[in-house]
Amino acid sequence: MAKIVMLGSGIMATALSFPSSENGHEVRLVGTHLDRDIIDSIKAKGIHPDLGLKVNDGVKVYQLEDAEEAFADADVVMCGVNSFGLEWAGEQLAGLLKPGQDVLCITKGMRADEDGTMHVLPEVLKKAVGPELASQVSWSAIVGPSIAGELAVHHDTCVVFCGEDQEVLTKLADMFRTDYYHVWTSTDFIGHETGAATKNIYAFAAGFGDGLLDKEGKTDAKYVRFNYGAAVFAQGQKELRQFVQLLGGEAVTADGLGGVGDMFVTSMGGRNVKAGRYVGSGVPFSEVRDSLMKGVTLEGVAAIQVIGAALKPLTERGVIKEDDFPLCRYLYSVVAEDAPLEMPWSLFFGGER
Amino acid sequence: MAKIVMLGSGIMATALSFPSSENGHEVRLVGTHLDRDIIDSIKAKGIHPDLGLKVNDGVKVYQLEDAEEAFADADVVMCGVNSFGLEWAGEQLAGLLKPGQDVLCITKGMRADEDGTMHVLPEVLKKAVGPELASQVSWSAIVGPSIAGELAVHHDTCVVFCGEDQEVLTKLADMFRTDYYHVWTSTDFIGHETGAATKNIYAFAAGFGDGLLDKEGKTDAKYVRFNYGAAVFAQGQKELRQFVQLLGGEAVTADGLGGVGDMFVTSMGGRNVKAGRYVGSGVPFSEVRDSLMKGVTLEGVAAIQVIGAALKPLTERGVIKEDDFPLCRYLYSVVAEDAPLEMPWSLFFGGER
Numbered sequence: 001m002a003k004i005v006m007l008g009s010g011i012m013a014t015a016l017s018f019p020s021s022e023n024g025h026e027v028r029l030v031g032t033h034l035d036r037d038i039i040d041s042i043k044a045k046g047i048h049p050d051l052g053l054k055v056n057d058g059v060k061v062y063q064l065e066d067a068e069e070a071f072a073d074a075d076v077v078m079c080g081v082n083s084f085g086l087e088w089a090g091e092q093l094a095g096l097l098k099p100g101q102d103v104l105c106i107t108k109g110m111r112a113d114e115d116g117t118m119h120v121l122p123e124v125l126k127k128a129v130g131p132e133l134a135s136q137v138s139w140s141a142i143v144g145p146s147i148a149g150e151l152a153v154h155h156d157t158c159v160v161f162c163g164e165d166q167e168v169l170t171k172l173a174d175m176f177r178t179d180y181y182h183v184w185t186s187t188d189f190i191g192h193e194t195g196a197a198t199k200n201i202y203a204f205a206a207g208f209g210d211g212l213l214d215k216e217g218k219t220d221a222k223y224v225r226f227n228y229g230a231a232v233f234a235q236g237q238k239e240l241r242q243f244v245q246l247l248g249g250e251a252v253t254a255d256g257l258g259g260v261g262d263m264f265v266t267s268m269g270g271r272n273v274k275a276g277r278y279v280g281s282g283v284p285f286s287e288v289r290d291s292l293m294k295g296v297t298l299e300g301v302a303a304i305q306v307i308g309a310a311l312k313p314l315t316e317r318g319v320i321k322e323d324d325f326p327l328c329r330y331l332y333s334v335v336a337e338d339a340p341l342e343m344p345w346s347l348f349f350g351g352e353r
Numbered sequence: 354m355a356k357i358v359m360l361g362s363g364i365m366a367t368a369l370s371f372p373s374s375e376n377g378h379e380v381r382l383v384g385t386h387l388d389r390d391i392i393d394s395i396k397a398k399g400i401h402p403d404l405g406l407k408v409n410d411g412v413k414v415y416q417l418e419d420a421e422e423a424f425a426d427a428d429v430v431m432c433g434v435n436s437f438g439l440e441w442a443g444e445q446l447a448g449l450l451k452p453g454q455d456v457l458c459i460t461k462g463m464r465a466d467e468d469g470t471m472h473v474l475p476e477v478l479k480k481a482v483g484p485e486l487a488s489q490v491s492w493s494a495i496v497g498p499s500i501a502g503e504l505a506v507h508h509d510t511c512v513v514f515c516g517e518d519q520e521v522l523t524k525l526a527d528m529f530r531t532d533y534y535h536v537w538t539s540t541d542f543i544g545h546e547t548g549a550a551t552k553n554i555y556a557f558a559a560g561f562g563d564g565l566l567d568k569e570g571k572t573d574a575k576y577v578r579f580n581y582g583a584a585v586f587a588q589g590q591k592e593l594r595q596f597v598q599l600l601g602g603e604a605v606t607a608d609g610l611g612g613v614g615d616m617f618v619t620s621m622g623g624r625n626v627k628a629g630r631y632v633g634s635g636v637p638f639s640e641v642r643d644s645l646m647k648g649v650t651l652e653g654v655a656a657i658q659v660i661g662a663a664l665k666p667l668t669e670r671g672v673i674k675e676d677d678f679p680l681c682r683y684l685y686s687v688v689a690e691d692a693p694l695e696m697p698w699s700l701f702f703g704g705e706r
Contacts, residue, residue, distance in 0.1 A: 052575065145579070145584060146580055147576070150576045150579065150581075153576045155576065155581060156584070156698065158584035158587075158701070170706075182698045182705055184702050184705055223505070223506045224508075225503065225508050226503065226617075227503045227508060227511070227618060228503075228508060228509045229621075230511075231497075231509070231610060233614060234609055238609065255590055255591055261584055264579075264583040265579045265583035268579045345509065345535045346535070352535055352537055
């Protein structure tokens with residue numbers, strides 16, 4: 001049986017403790033400095049406060065100061081912080097990782113250089129831990145449509161373990177696979193990580209339709225705006241595929257669990273959709289950010305800011321064309337410049353004609 | 354200004370009278386023998402009873418016995434019956450169509466020969482009117498995510514006019530395009546019609562997740578089954594793409610409004626989803642068909658019956674492989690053999706591994 005340590009005890013990391021601990025593995029949740037209350041709650045009552053669920057017996061929890069002990073003899077090291085904590089997590093892992101360990105990331109997102117060159121998060125982590133240590137461990141990630149709470153209550157969930165080494169992926173998948181947690185593997189690491197990061201962009205836009213209904217006083221009307229949402233979804237899928245290819249992934253990855261599947265689940269609700277709904281109802285994004293949803297983690301908005309900004313230098317350098325990514329460009333104007341909701345339909349799908 | 358006649362006055366045909374009449378065209382709705390009350394209602398009160406909306410002033414309505422008058426000098430002939438009425442519509446059109454008219458289909462569905470060879474609906478219509486008349490008119494269709502009532506109340510709707518002749522498509526698109534009805538054109542007629550027909554298959558499966566929640570008494574629970582729905586959606590998209598290619602369409606069509614977009618909107622609700630939800634809750638399909646939803650038009654179930662049955666001879670003939678279309682094959686066992694809900698997850702995405 002393996003020892004699995006998770007850096008971060010948020011809802012997704014904790015949800016993953018269910019299938020892995022039920023397979024007999026020893027699971028250790030290490031809270032970050034922001035997770036102190038979570039760890040206290042699990043220690044005292046066994047309950048994860050944000051999930052609202054009892055963690056399985058046998059799952060061990062650690063405050064951050066005890067991380068060294070939790071990491072020392074672990075076989076698998078999971079990075080479960082959100083994308084805003086990635087640089088912090090990199091610093092921690094630089095001190096905690098041991099040669100021979102298998103790293104499995106659940107953090108999603110993207111970083112970009114000034115010239116628009118984009119990097120998926122495992123690359124950022126590798127850089128943070130340094131080339132020597134990075135080469136002494138293996139790197140993999142989990143992607144796919146997986147709402148944490150649904151997994152935690154054992155509702156069927158289908159995901160992809162993606163990474164560089166098929167043997168490692170097969171081993172990791174076996175550790176987590178159960179009759180409700182269905183796991184596929186893929187060595188298209190870049191493609192899957194790109195899909196996982198960019199799908200959040202389009203979840204923000206998925207809220208616009210309901211926001212428009214709110215604005216029009218039609219929230220409970222007979223005819224809503226599914227046509228609107230479907231067109232946004234289709235254009236989003238088109239752009240997601242192009243991002244996957246732009247970063248060097250396989251186009252087919254955009255079709256699967258880590259592409260269209262993940263975009264579907266993310267569009268069904270959550271914080272990004274809620275923020276988009278406010279914008280749809282007529283609230284400038286700056287007001288959503290600074291007031292209505294102040295302090296709320298918005299991975300989709302973060303992705304729009306990083307990736308949307310990268311599109312400008314990429315276009316100037318001729319890497320992409322001016323009419324590529326019209327929806328992502330428009331969403332960037334919404335979050336960076338408070339552009340009002342005026343969907344550029346005619347630019348979608350290669351231009352209305 | 355053009356004269357546009359619609360055979361069938363159901364909700365979709367009538368919804369299309371809004372953008373076209375607002376563009377100044379003369380629109381004529383001809384009811385089928387099943388639409389008698391609809392036509393009477395519009396004549397008496399201007400209201401389409403199923404849409405619950407007033408039809409635009411100037412839209413003319415006809416009972417079936419007056420069809421000849423409505424068709425005589427029309428420029429565009431639309432076929433707006435449902436797929437069950439297609440053979441009937443073909444017979445009508447054989448007597449009503451005039452050389453030089455442009456046919457625009459909104460009916461969706463598929464027919465198959467005994468050896469599994471599948472035919473999209475415009476082909477079936479062409480055959481019904483005979484080769485001579487078929488060659489004297491043009492053939493096009495409207496596909497894409499378009500809930501009729503949403504279009505009728507002027508909510509943004511994005512569609513594709515697909516057909517054989519780009520010039521005709523450009524002309525037809527111009528007749529219908531407004532600031533809320535956004536129209537693209539494509540000459541991938543087969544691909545788009547295949548997407549439009551097969552997306553209904555997966556809408557049936559889109560109801561399973563909620564049905565499972567009903568069965569488990571979790572209908573209003575905090576954690577639902579979006580992960581389940583997303584995995585079904587992703588596998589559906591994969592199969593839809595393969596169907597498009599199998600029939601000779603372009604793979605890229607599966608990405609757009611007529612593929613993933615239409616599948617998204619169809620998965621959001623409607624009769625097929627409702628039927629799937631009953632199955633998810635544990636009701637054998639035969640009971641849904643013969644009792645709970647007796648007499649209700651289920652285009653998705655019809656598609657499963659036609660296409661699911663065709664997979665067997667296609668497999669025997671080596672046209673497709675045994676592990677192709679696992680979700681469609683499973684859904685066929687549900688509607689044809691009352692198979693219980695037991696999703697074959699491990700067969701999806703090329704096989705769990």
